[in-house]
Amino acid sequence: xxxxxxxxxxxxxxxxxxxxxxxxxxxxxxxxxxxxxxxxxxxxxxxxxxxxxxxxxxxxxxxxxxxxxxxxxxxxxxxxxxxxxxxxxxxxxxxxxxxxxxxxxxxxxxxxxxxxxxxxxxxxxxxxxxxxxxxxxxxxxxxxxxxxxxxxx
Amino acid sequence: xxxxxxxxxxxxxxxxxxxxxxxxxxxxxxxxxxxxxxxxxxxxxxxx
Numbered sequence: 001x002x003x004x005x006x007x008x009x010x011x012x013x014x015x016x017x018x019x020x021x022x023x024x025x026x027x028x029x030x031x032x033x034x035x036x037x038x039x040x041x042x043x044x045x046x047x048x049x050x051x052x053x054x055x056x057x058x059x060x061x062x063x064x065x066x067x068x069x070x071x072x073x074x075x076x077x078x079x080x081x082x083x084x085x086x087x088x089x090x091x092x093x094x095x096x097x098x099x100x101x102x103x104x105x106x107x108x109x110x111x112x113x114x115x116x117x118x119x120x121x122x123x124x125x126x127x128x129x130x131x132x133x134x135x136x137x138x139x140x141x142x143x144x145x146x147x148x149x150x151x152x153x
Numbered sequence: 154x155x156x157x158x159x160x161x162x163x164x165x166x167x168x169x170x171x172x173x174x175x176x177x178x179x180x181x182x183x184x185x186x187x188x189x190x191x192x193x194x195x196x197x198x199x200x201x
Binding site (some may be wrong): 028033034035036037038074075076078079084088091092095097102107 | 163164166167168170171172173174175176177179180
């Protein structure tokens, strides 16, 4: 067991965790932040993507104890004061989601892309989102949404 | 409503999906919830 302190969406959280506690479990089961989803057991699907210290990571592949002291942003923490982030607005406007299951991870992943590179090309967006699988949309409107968001960020 | 035909309409459910408030079955925990696990036989002749 280890005592872990994390800043989750701006709020400091301290909890005792087993050494093997995975970050996605910590968020979903420990804090009831169920916006982060589990879609596989092979670290392939990306439905679990969150930001740790500003960078996108697959939370299913991170041990909570390993990131003691870090800042974590989940999909629940992206909107500020009830106002959606430009990426969320763009996905809504351009139908970048259908069932919505991949969406939190897709949005978090795309936000990191735009934080690192302004105005990425279609190919750069598709390459970046290779680690995020969507079974519904065929990615067309996801790419369009990321391009739209890049004009607003 | 002829004016809606062909016009761009946003979905009502998107906001909750985009903000992590979707309630997929794995997100729901009820009191005294039970879980089902499927154990499949590995071959026709198997006795497991």
